[in-house]
Amino acid sequence: MLDFDPARFRPEDVDRLAAQADDALRRLSASTEEMVNLTATGEAAGGLIKATVDSSGRIKRIALNPRALRMDSETLAESLIEAIGAAQDDARDRVQEMVAELMAATGLPAKVDTEAVLEKVGAIGDATRRRFDEHHDDLNEVRRAF
Template sequence: MSSPSGIGGAVESLLRQAQEQQRRLVELQQQRAELRVAGESPDGLVRVTVDGDMKVGNIELNARAMRLDSFSLAESVQAAVDAAYAAFAERQQEMLAETLGDSDLVRRAQDGTLTPEDWFRQFGVDLSDPTRGLRR
């Protein structure tokens, strides 16, 4: 038979874990907002920076880029933008993995198949067990 303090302890433990996850997610959002990632065209003539809102914040053109025809310059700019977005996505993936601790969880969260039960199970909490934390 369980005691009321046992139930309270289990709830407190669950709340502490939820608060810790909330703190981690807030920290992740702050890191993402401050993130600045650069990408460069393959020819090295254009460098683009993408900020935490995924907006192009800076475009640097090498002086040699001005000798390109408009089509080639546009291709170089697009390649640099694509490289910056790819680098941003990669860094964001790394940050998620650092926060969640498991690349499989990151993948499942991104594709929408991560359940709350699976999330808490990562931290040793089995939501399907109503007596968790009550046994000694």
């Protein structure tokens, strides 16, 4: 979790924040790789039809038990759609779980209010500029004194 309070910022906080950011990036990288390699399988017709999809829901494999070929074409098509849909639902749910776990591990909320974040970032930027201006003025006073 990134722990940053601009009002109490000290130079030694830079190393701590950098370490926290590195840890968050490592977790993100590992989670991204896990998501890319994720596959999910759905079944229909009592397991006679199986569909495997990747994390984005693209079909990677369809397996038909020879007994499935005895179905009429309409039932077979419906069963294929059912198996693919089940696999896609499972993939979506697993990706959402992974994202929620990642967000929780980094201390970020699973759902982000973008407007609130932008408002907070703007407020932090304004506070940082004010403090910088104050320090700049202080440094100018010290320089004039010499």
